[in-house]
Amino acid sequence: MARIVLENLVKTFGAGVTAVAGVSLDIQDGEFMIFVGPSGCGKTTTLNMICGLEQPTSGQVIIGDRVVNDLEPGERHLGMVFQNLALFPHMTVFENIAFGLRVRKVPTADLNERVSRIAETFQITHLLAKKPAQCSGGEAQRVALARTTISSPDVLLLDEPLSSLDAKLRVEMRTELKRLHEQLRSTFVYVTHDQAEAMTMADRIAVMQGGRIQQLGTPLEIYRRPANLFVAGFFGMPTMNLISGRICDSDSPRFQSENLDLKLPAKAVPRTGTDRDVCIGVRSEHVLLGAQGAAGRVQLTEPLGDETLVFFDYGGPSQLVAKYRGDRTFNVGEAIVFDFDPKGVLVFDAEDETRLA
């Protein structure tokens, strides 16, 4: 079957450019794994090493129970959907889908039947005679998926396949991809820089930066218990509030920074967190706007319908944001009082940026 094991993968380009700096990962059979990170973090290079378009500088790629380092991409029994879809512009949709079968010299009758069957699955039968340029964005996407899945590969690799679609279609395609994964039950490895895509689709997420995996876990683990400041800042919209300061007195701890002095409940603060330079992180939904706490002044509001994002200044170096559910309207310049929900306060070391537990 198609479990994928990456053992200490390294890829360097030319002199001193390290794209992937030691990635070890065990992707289970049938798992939906998503590599997420900013551009240049090494996620696409890692994907290319799995499919064989790049040779690892060192380390091993194991698919199923074979080391595939020396196998051609075509021999690894995997499918790949590219960012620009890479449909052959001079061939009809039919020929595009049939390409892989033609390469393997599948008999014509069998080929015709398989193409029409997969076209029905993806509802693109009416497009078969057209050229890719005549298809809409969503249709082209489905053609690319049909072309990739027709040979029922063990592993499906997807390199930012939704990035060229408009926002509405992208959300629709997420659902479709998830359904496809459930149908095929093959291993999906998906690369994206969009944390929302990662959150909604993945079984597990590998957050990458600087050629390394920063954190590996389920979407909720990564959202709630980010391993370090990078992960904390990368996930979540709006971005997590981060404030540098110190926590004093472990019995009735207080968080103190230049312009803020907040009492924290004892259980919110890890034992190792007191009397050292820290950075606390609080997501906007854990910033409470109410009757007690510190004072702030509203700078900007973004009503989202069911809730409102309130950006406010508390006198510190950057503004904070609160997600407010309720009917109250906030005006710019209005004075407010805010507090942090103790269960949402995360404490990070200011030096090495890891979360203190």
Add this chain to the structure above:
Amino acid sequence: MAATSPPHASTAAVRRRRLFPYFRHAVLIAWSLIVLFPIFWMVSTSFKGSGEWIAWPPHWLPHQPTLYNYQQILAVGPLATAPSREATEQVYNIWKAVGDSVAIATLSSLVALLMGTFLAYSISRFNVGGKNFRYLVLTIRMVPPIVIAIPILMYYAVLMPYTTDLLLGVRISLFDTYVGLGLLYVATTLPFVIWMMLSFIDEVPYTLEHAARIMGAGRLYTLRRVVLPLVASGMMVTFLFIFILNWSEFLLSLTLTQPQVSTLPVLLNKFQSAVEGRLYGPQAAIGTVITLPVVVLGILIQKHLITGFSFGMLRK
């Protein structure tokens, strides 16, 4: 254009904008007339009798149109059998030269196109020869042909027969052979093919080949089914371009052939007689005959010419 102009635009500006297309066309028409005039003159002369060739004032159109010149060069009609009284009435059979020209120009252009396309692919995809190779390739064209013509003549006519005689006991000479001239045509047009095909192949996205590779296609299969069909228009354009070069090449052909092999441009130059000097009528007729295949070829692949030129060059 006019729709986007503000309502209060000055009338002078509006008039200028309205007149611009006329001005542009006037310039283009004037330029076409300058370019086309020699061709018109050639075609016109080819239908003139010997008295009209250099008449003064010039006869823009032949006063007594005749097919005499064509009958002479193509060796058809009454001329082919009747005895001639003057030099201008001689029969000059150009069919052998037409055959030679067609064979050499077509084959060497095809070989150069094929080799150059594969070379361009390897330069584009594998950086063969290093970063500056694609520019260095063109330097071959900077050598004036006359500089290499004489050394190659020595090589073909003297050095090669001598060496092969010494080593193999057979005299092999490339002088005055199809292969000898064809090889040089391939060598001299190859840089153009590489240069032109590079611009087309560079435009084909890598990911198309990656996709084919992951679906199990080998290099050659991918090249044949994916890359070459996408640059087919470019190949047509390139072929026409180097075909014209080879078809009209004069200097190398003049130096390295005779009497076995003879191409049309060389033959054209031979049309003169002791009594009447240059035989402008037959020369013009040959010129017209030489030009025709290229024009016909151009018309046949016109569709590809347009897509080809806009594909590689304009979109950058």
